[in-house]
Amino acid sequence: MRVLAAMSGGVDSAVAAARAVEAGYDVTGVHLALARNPQTYRTGARGCCTLEDSRDARRAADVIGIPFYVWDMAERFHADVVDDFVAEYAAGRTPNPCLRCNEKIKFAAVLDRAVALGFDAVVTGHHARLGPDGLLRRSVDLAKDQSYVLAVLTREQLDRSIFPLGDATKAQVRDEAARRGLAVADKPDSHDICFIADGDTRGFLAERLGEAPGDVVDALTGAVVGSHRGAYQYTVGQRRGLHLDRPAPDGRPRYVLSITPTTNTVTVGPAEALEVSQVRATRPVWTGGSRPTAPIECEVQLRAHGDVVPAAVTLEADTLRAELRRPVRGVAAGQAIVAYRPDPAGDVVLGSATITG
Amino acid sequence: MAYLDHAATTPMLDEALAAYVATAREVGNASSLHAAGRRARRRVEESRERIAAALGARPSEVVFTGGGTESDNLAVKGIFWARRDVVPGRSRVVSSAVEHHAVLDAVDWLAAHEGAEVGWLPVDGAGRLDPDRLRDELAAHGDRVALVTAMWANNEVGTVQPVAELAAVAAEHRVPFHTDAIQAVGQVPVDFAASGVSALTVTGHKLGGPTGVGALLLARDVPATPLLHGGGQERDVRSGTLDTAGIVAFAVAVEAAVKGQQEYAARVAALRDDLVRRVREAVPEVIFNGDPSDRLPGNAHFSFPGCEGDALLLLLDAQNIACSTGSACSAGVAQPSHVLIAMGADHDRARSSLRFTLGHTSTAAEVDALIAALPTAVERARRAAALRGPR
Numbered sequence: 138m139r140v141l142a143a144m145s146g147g148v149d150s151a152v153a154a155a156r157a158v159e160a161g162y163d164v165t166g167v168h169l170a171l172a173r174n175p176q177t178y179r180t181g182a183r184g185c186c187t188l189e190d191s192r193d194a195r196r197a198a199d200v201i202g203i204p205f206y207v208w209d210m211a212e213r214f215h216a217d218v219v220d221d222f223v224a225e226y227a228a229g230r231t232p233n234p235c236l237r238c239n240e241k242i243k244f245a246a247v248l249d250r251a252v253a254l255g256f257d258a259v260v261t262g263h264h265a266r267l268g269p270d271g272l273l274r275r276s277v278d279l280a281k282d283q284s285y286v287l288a289v290l291t292r293e294q295l296d297r298s299i300f301p302l303g304d305a306t307k308a309q310v311r312d313e314a315a316r317r318g319l320a321v322a323d324k325p326d327s328h329d330i331c332f333i334a335d336g337d338t339r340g341f342l343a344e345r346l347g348e349a350p351g352d353v354v355d356a357l358t359g360a361v362v363g364s365h366r367g368a369y370q371y372t373v374g375q376r377r378g379l380h381l382d383r384p385a386p387d388g389r390p391r392y393v394l395s396i397t398p399t400t401n402t403v404t405v406g407p408a409e410a411l412e413v414s415q416v417r418a419t420r421p422v423w424t425g426g427s428r429p430t431a432p433i434e435c436e437v438q439l440r441a442h443g444d445v446v447p448a449a450v451t452l453e454a455d456t457l458r459a460e461l462r463r464p465v466r467g468v469a470a471g472q473a474i475v476a477y478r479p480d481p482a483g484d485v486v487l488g489s490a491t492i493t494g
Numbered sequence: 495m496a497y498l499d500h501a502a503t504t505p506m507l508d509e510a511l512a513a514y515v516a517t518a519r520e521v522g523n524a525s526s527l528h529a530a531g532r533r534a535r536r537r538v539e540e541s542r543e544r545i546a547a548a549l550g551a552r553p554s555e556v557v558f559t560g561g562g563t564e565s566d567n568l569a570v571k572g573i574f575w576a577r578r579d580v581v582p583g584r585s586r587v588v589s590s591a592v593e594h595h596a597v598l599d600a601v602d603w604l605a606a607h608e609g610a611e612v613g614w615l616p617v618d619g620a621g622r623l624d625p626d627r628l629r630d631e632l633a634a635h636g637d638r639v640a641l642v643t644a645m646w647a648n649n650e651v652g653t654v655q656p657v658a659e660l661a662a663v664a665a666e667h668r669v670p671f672h673t674d675a676i677q678a679v680g681q682v683p684v685d686f687a688a689s690g691v692s693a694l695t696v697t698g699h700k701l702g703g704p705t706g707v708g709a710l711l712l713a714r715d716v717p718a719t720p721l722l723h724g725g726g727q728e729r730d731v732r733s734g735t736l737d738t739a740g741i742v743a744f745a746v747a748v749e750a751a752v753k754g755q756q757e758y759a760a761r762v763a764a765l766r767d768d769l770v771r772r773v774r775e776a777v778p779e780v781i782f783n784g785d786p787s788d789r790l791p792g793n794a795h796f797s798f799p800g801c802e803g804d805a806l807l808l809l810l811d812a813q814n815i816a817c818s819t820g821s822a823c824s825a826g827v828a829q830p831s832h833v834l835i836a837m838g839a840d841h842d843r844a845r846s847s848l849r850f851t852l853g854h855t856s857t858a859a860e861v862d863a864l865i866a867a868l869p870t871a872v873e874r875a876r877r878a879a880a881l882r883g884p885r
Contacts, residue, residue, distance in 0.1 A: 249878075253881060254877075255809070
């Protein structure tokens with residue numbers, strides 16, 4: 138079986154590629170060039186898609202002994218991930234670009250190209266388990282688990298995906314990399330958003346969306362309590378950086394409750410007003426068995442690394458509804474809701490959808 | 495393996511490798527005054543004479559460098575600086591749109607950092623320069639032109655330029671003419687003096703010599719400001735301890751390549767013509783790029799409509815067939831060829847192109863291997879490229 142290993146230049150994808158070779162696959166390594174100009178994104182060693190990352194990926198491929206190429210995915214990445222990121226914020230939502238990149242780039246544009254070129258599957262270094270039963274499960278390393286950002290993948294995408302690292306902790310992956318002589322063994326993890334070089338998301342958005350001053354309104358009184366320079370600078374649940382002109386009448390801290398792009402208004406209120414017991418989401422994907430026809434009891438996660446809460450999930454044609462068994466604060470539109478079935482062999486991803494409210 | 499990328503680099507000739515190894519065993523800095531130094535110097539000077547004789551130059555016109563890129567930079571920047579120093583307003587550079595990046599980027603650098611203005615000469619659909627366009631350019635700006643630089647033969651599409659005619663036009667205006675002849679030497683007849691050029695770039699590893707050694711043939715009356723300062727080993731135009739072993743092997747390779755040029759060209763062109771004919775049979779809609787007759791004997795360059803060159807390269811590489819898409823950026827991403835764009839190709843055609851170049855080790859079996867693998871590769875690459883449409 139011929140497989141394509143996506144190699145970011147980090148330790149995870151390097152070990153994943155090496156494991157794929159050992160598992161008997163005919164592996165070809167590919168580094169995805171995602172920046173229009175590779176020098177412009179991130180200059181440190183922490184991100185993805187720098188010249189250094191491309192070199193690290195190439196050196197890992199040399200050591201593993203597989204062919205290596207760089208694929209130019211910059212155009213697609215910009216259209217499907219970066220522009221989408223900006224548009225989502227402009228629409229008052231909070232996107233997850235890693236999830237979008239998996240959905241549109243790694244397991245779509247790259248996978249489709251690979252299949253057309255005669256490959257059978259794509260191998261990545263994501264921390265998640267995908268066994269012969271076809272079910273996607275959390276990694277054994279819960280701190281590094283990436284099943285949340287993979288839960289958008291469809292059955293067809295999962296059937297052509299290989300995640301060799303799901304049964305290893307990050308520490309084990311690093312040890313294994315060192316044992317295999319991979320120089321990236323102690324390379325720092327990537328954090329933040331790879332296409333925002335300095336980590337300044339607000340500055341990045343402000344550059345692209347411009348200043349758009351508007352009112353900050355208190356949900357309880359309807360009074361204007363401050364002003365903002367762009368509603369896209371806020372996320373539901375945010376407390377810091379509100380710069381309110383006057384304290385709330387009840388004297389308690391205020392949080393962002395909602396963002397309304399049509400009126401360019403940021404609505405704030407007390408913490409308990411953030412509490413949500415019902416979540417609606419769109420574009421559902423269901424891969425953990427047949428689509429349920431009745432509400433099912435499971436657990437849901439509402440943002441990356443967020444808490445897990447019990448819920449009853451109902452799946453309709455293009456909507457997913459969840460009744461949370463206990464209220465959750467700071468549920469942001471644009472994030473994914475991922476439903477899991479608790480399982481001693483690794484919680485199973487049942488499905489996911491994009492939160493609308 | 496079918497190695498169809500001789501224009502990138504070609505295997506060293508056995509005699510060049512033997513000369514390299516023998517010389518590398520000897521100690522001696524060619525600048526030292528003692529016996530070991532004199533012996534090294536003698537090897538260098540003998541090599542200089544052999545190269546000069548092979549290429550129609552005088553020994554004093556041979557400036558050894560670290561390779562083609564350095565020679566091109568020395569010619570473009572060095573002659574520009576020296577000529578502008580004499581006449582401050584003389585800051586125009588005339589070049590062609592199809593130059594190798596070693597010239598193109600040096601010219602762009604002069605424009606960005608030294609206030610140079612640039613007159614870009616266009617090419618026709620076959621990649622050929624028109625001497626009349628140079629004539630117009632020099633009639634309009636001749637007194638302000640520091641140098642003209644135009645390649646002898648194109649590294650991508652293989653088109654051979656009318657260099658002697660171009661050089662004659664430059665000479666009419668007393669403007670120095672540099673030519674990058676890296677792809678030409680050993681492939682077509684190259685004679686420095688007879689061509690009328692003032693400076694000529696040649697490098698070792700494209701003709702059976704080692705990588706990292708080359709020369710700029712530079713007429714004695716053409717001033718050039720050095721890029722590298724130091725010991726002034728080469729006419730004070732180039733500093734750096736001379737690579738004696740590399741230079742000796744380079745000279746052996748130049749001599750062999752020039753001596754065997756006619757026979758080589760006939761043999762390789764026949765093989766190339768066979769390759770072209772069979773590629774056209776296998777993929778009828780293929781576009782053959784470059785000049786059909788004024789062309790390097792080993793070069794075959796195609797656009798495969800509906801394919802991306804990098805996908806074809808990957809698929810052929812998996813079948814142990816080595817070819818080239820042209821240049822890649824520093825991260826390794828294949829770039830659409832500026833040469834094809836200059837020839838009027840659209841972006842898709844430029845991205846769909848692939849270069850096969852034959853050389854002194856090429857065999858009919860290598861062509862057979864390509865023809866066997868190509869149809870499947872084209873079919874798969876086409877499927878992959880079809881995914882690029884809007885979603």
